[in-house]
Amino acid sequence: MNQDKKIRILVAKPGLDGHDRGAKVVAFGLRDAGFEVVYTGLRQTPEMIVNAAIQEDVDVVGLSILSGAHLSLTQRVIQSLKEKGAEDKMVIVGGIISPTDAAKLKETGVAEVFIPGTSIKTIAAFIKSKFSA
Amino acid sequence: MKEELKKIEQEKNCWEEKTLKPALERFKLKESPTQFYSPPDLGEGFNFLDQVGFPGQYPFTAGTYPTFPYLTGERGSGGIAQAKGLVRAGRYSGYGAPEDTRDYYMHMKKLGARTGPNIAFDLPTQCGYDSDSPMANGEVGRVGVAVDTLRDMEVIFEAFSGENDIDRTASNFTINAPANILMAMYLALAEKRGISWNKLRATPQNDILKEFVARGTYIFPPRPSIRMFRDSLVFFTKHLPNVNITSIGGYHIREAGATREQDLAFSMSIGAAYLQEGVNAGLPVDSFAPHFSFNAFGGSMEFFKEIAFHRAARRMWAKLLKEKFGAKNERSMTLRVPLTVYPGNFNCTVQRPLNNLTRSVVGGIAAAMAGGPPGCYPPFDEPLGLGWSLEAIQLSEDAARILQHEARLVDVVDPLAGSYYIESLTTEIENAAWAEFEKIQKMGGAVAAIESGYMQREVAKSAYERQKKLEEGKELIVGVNCYLGEHELEVSTTRLVPHPYDPNRRDEAERLQVAHLKEVKQRRDNKEVTRLCQELKRAAEKEEVNLIPHFIECVKAYVTLQEMCDVLREVFGEYKPAAI
Numbered sequence: 001m002n003q004d005k006k007i008r009i010l011v012a013k014p015g016l017d018g019h020d021r022g023a024k025v026v027a028f029g030l031r032d033a034g035f036e037v038v039y040t041g042l043r044q045t046p047e048m049i050v051n052a053a054i055q056e057d058v059d060v061v062g063l064s065i066l067s068g069a070h071l072s073l074t075q076r077v078i079q080s081l082k083e084k085g086a087e088d089k090m091v092i093v094g095g096i097i098s099p100t101d102a103a104k105l106k107e108t109g110v111a112e113v114f115i116p117g118t119s120i121k122t123i124a125a126f127i128k129s130k131f132s133a
Numbered sequence: 134m135k136e137e138l139k140k141i142e143q144e145k146n147c148w149e150e151k152t153l154k155p156a157l158e159r160f161k162l163k164e165s166p167t168q169f170y171s172p173p174d175l176g177e178g179f180n181f182l183d184q185v186g187f188p189g190q191y192p193f194t195a196g197t198y199p200t201f202p203y204l205t206g207e208r209g210s211g212g213i214a215q216a217k218g219l220v221r222a223g224r225y226s227g228y229g230a231p232e233d234t235r236d237y238y239m240h241m242k243k244l245g246a247r248t249g250p251n252i253a254f255d256l257p258t259q260c261g262y263d264s265d266s267p268m269a270n271g272e273v274g275r276v277g278v279a280v281d282t283l284r285d286m287e288v289i290f291e292a293f294s295g296e297n298d299i300d301r302t303a304s305n306f307t308i309n310a311p312a313n314i315l316m317a318m319y320l321a322l323a324e325k326r327g328i329s330w331n332k333l334r335a336t337p338q339n340d341i342l343k344e345f346v347a348r349g350t351y352i353f354p355p356r357p358s359i360r361m362f363r364d365s366l367v368f369f370t371k372h373l374p375n376v377n378i379t380s381i382g383g384y385h386i387r388e389a390g391a392t393r394e395q396d397l398a399f400s401m402s403i404g405a406a407y408l409q410e411g412v413n414a415g416l417p418v419d420s421f422a423p424h425f426s427f428n429a430f431g432g433s434m435e436f437f438k439e440i441a442f443h444r445a446a447r448r449m450w451a452k453l454l455k456e457k458f459g460a461k462n463e464r465s466m467t468l469r470v471p472l473t474v475y476p477g478n479f480n481c482t483v484q485r486p487l488n489n490l491t492r493s494v495v496g497g498i499a500a501a502m503a504g505g506p507p508g509c510y511p512p513f514d515e516p517l518g519l520g521w522s523l524e525a526i527q528l529s530e531d532a533a534r535i536l537q538h539e540a541r542l543v544d545v546v547d548p549l550a551g552s553y554y555i556e557s558l559t560t561e562i563e564n565a566a567w568a569e570f571e572k573i574q575k576m577g578g579a580v581a582a583i584e585s586g587y588m589q590r591e592v593a594k595s596a597y598e599r600q601k602k603l604e605e606g607k608e609l610i611v612g613v614n615c616y617l618g619e620h621e622l623e624v625s626t627t628r629l630v631p632h633p634y635d636p637n638r639r640d641e642a643e644r645l646q647v648a649h650l651k652e653v654k655q656r657r658d659n660k661e662v663t664r665l666c667q668e669l670k671r672a673a674e675k676e677e678v679n680l681i682p683h684f685i686e687c688v689k690a691y692v693t694l695q696e697m698c699d700v701l702r703e704v705f706g707e708y709k710p711a712a713i
Contacts, residue, residue, distance in 0.1 A: 016256035016272055018349015021389045021479075021596050028597045041710055042349050043260075045268070067256060068519045072271035098518060116483045116516055117613040119604050
């Protein structure tokens with residue numbers, strides 16, 4: 001991978017959850033940490049997210065979910081990425097997620113789950129570590 | 134007086150040179166880590182009667198009520214101020230299908246709760262979607278109860294009948310964009326039960342403007358949404374004397390990242406926009422302002438600043454009503470809010486969650502001293518997931534009881550009145566809020582500030598500023614960005630008593646509710662439904678028509694929430710947020 005090319009990240013709010021403080025803060029923070037960030041805004045269906053991920057040619061899809069619907073919504077995003085041949089995109093999830101559910105999410109292909117209290121530095125470092133040559 | 138103050142200022146300068154400076158040198162500090170306040174900080178113009186006054190009287194700085202015989206920590210109260218003879222809603226609750234929520238309330242009644250329903254609706258309901266909509270997939274019955282038709286409200290309210298029927302209990306509905314539709318269901322329910330509307334006590338949240346800024350359960354753009362608010366203000370003022378028109382929330386705006394001053398300024402400008410709708414409708418302000426209430430403001434762990442905040446908020450609302458809206462009745466000027474200070478849910482941690490109990494007690498102490506009930510909110514497991522465990526609720530209720538009965542914190546109203554620190558801090562916060570309020574008024578008011586994205590951008594900026602401070606260690610949260618050494622214990626807790634929300638029922642809710650909805654749609658008169666929807670559309674197209682009577686007719690015919698909202702979507706359009 002070209003080292004000069006910035007890593008592109010889609011920050012998305014799937015479903016009807018309207019709590020976007022975390023998503024916005026992460027979007028700003030990752031932008032300031034040197035990534036190219038696209039924020040989808042609220043009320044994204046899994047299909048809309050995957051289409052945006054492909055259109056924007058992102059490397060990472062970040063889902064922010066605080067409504068308790070993380071298992072089904074993430075599952076649908078991952079399924080849709082597979083169907084559209086985009087499963088090489090890394091999926092990360094943030095939100096109110098129990099350790100049990102975090103484990104379940106990782107089993108379905110989520111690279112990492114970030115819970116409240118995580119610093120943006122941690123998220124940035126994780127992504128960079130996955131994309132370094 | 135002037136002489137006295139001058140003397141003290143001189144003495145203060147001496148103190149700084151002779152006493153403070155050596156101490157700073159001893160500790161090798163450039164700046165003092167503490168401050169000290171004295172009479173000059175009150176300012177020469179400080180006048181007790183103008184700026185503080187007595188509790189329950191203009192300018193209400195000391196308190197909304199002259200006195201309040203708190204029944205603190207009442208079973209099921211959720212920290213909301215309860216008193217003998219008052220009919221109040223209880224703890225925020227609701228999940229699953231209507232049957233699940235009905236059974237929950239009946240279960241709580243068995244456990245001693247005597248409060249009314251404070252209903253959380255699921256996201257599809259809040260966003261105007263039925264349980265069988267593709268948009269609702271995975272979300273039915275999760276953050277609250279699913280309501281698609283009048284049938285669902287009828288089921289929920291089976292728990293409130295007989296001796297605690299809806300003419301004897303107070304209901305709270307956390308519903309905003311489709312508030313008028315849910316209220317129409319409540320009114321239809323009352324009619325079916327032969328209960329006259331003037332006996333109904335309820336508070337629909339009905340605060341759509343903050344949804345655009347912070348909470349996200351909007352449907353239509355701001356202007357048609359305000360038209361619907363006007364409908365509620367006019368209809369409720371005329372027909373529902375014991376129903377609160379709105380429950381304004383600075384709370385959500387602060388939780389989304391706003392600063393204290395933004396919370397107060399945005400709340401006041403949103404309140405002003407709603408009040409203006411009543412004025413524009415030709416109603417005297419004293420006829421509707423007494424029915425305005427506040428859900429809560431935001432909170433934080435900064436004890437003294439939050440106490441000062443609430444004193445400033447009361448004084449600011451009073452001045453707004455009296456000076457800007459010309460209210461004559463003091464009831465119009467009172468800021469009615471069920472709880473005051475709390476630590477802020479965003480300050481509660483997943484890490485070492487029992488610390489959240491400590492935090493909630495700090496909030497409860499500040500709340501009592503700020504003229505509110507000593508509610509210790511939220512229960513410590515707030516950040517761990519949906520719904521609070523019974524252990525956490527028990528500790529929260531006990532903490533409030535300890536503050537009232539053992540620490541005797543509500544024996545004196547506004548005990549910090551006259552404090553050099555608190556009075557100057559109150560004025561400082563109020564002045565900052567007025568400056569921001571005037572800025573918003575110059576933009577054209579809250580609706581304009583929301584259409585342009587100003588409020589949303591400011592909140593997002595403040596949220597990011599705070600995150601940066603946390604990551605730089607300039608702000609500290611114990612157990613999250615400090616005191617993380619290997620010798621610190623990650624004290625955890627198990628929650629052993631089964632939660633009253635049955636997770637199996639919640640998982641089944643979507644399937645069940647979709648099946649019930651299908652049944653309702655089959656059994657109803659679908660020709661009538663089509664006719665009523667067409668009528669609703671024609672009415673919605675005329676800005677001056679009050680849609681609530683139309684909603685009442687629709688709900689009685691079991692038109693669904695989404696069917697009504699889809700008609701309105703056709704006419705009003707859907708809100709498209711501005712990019713931040």
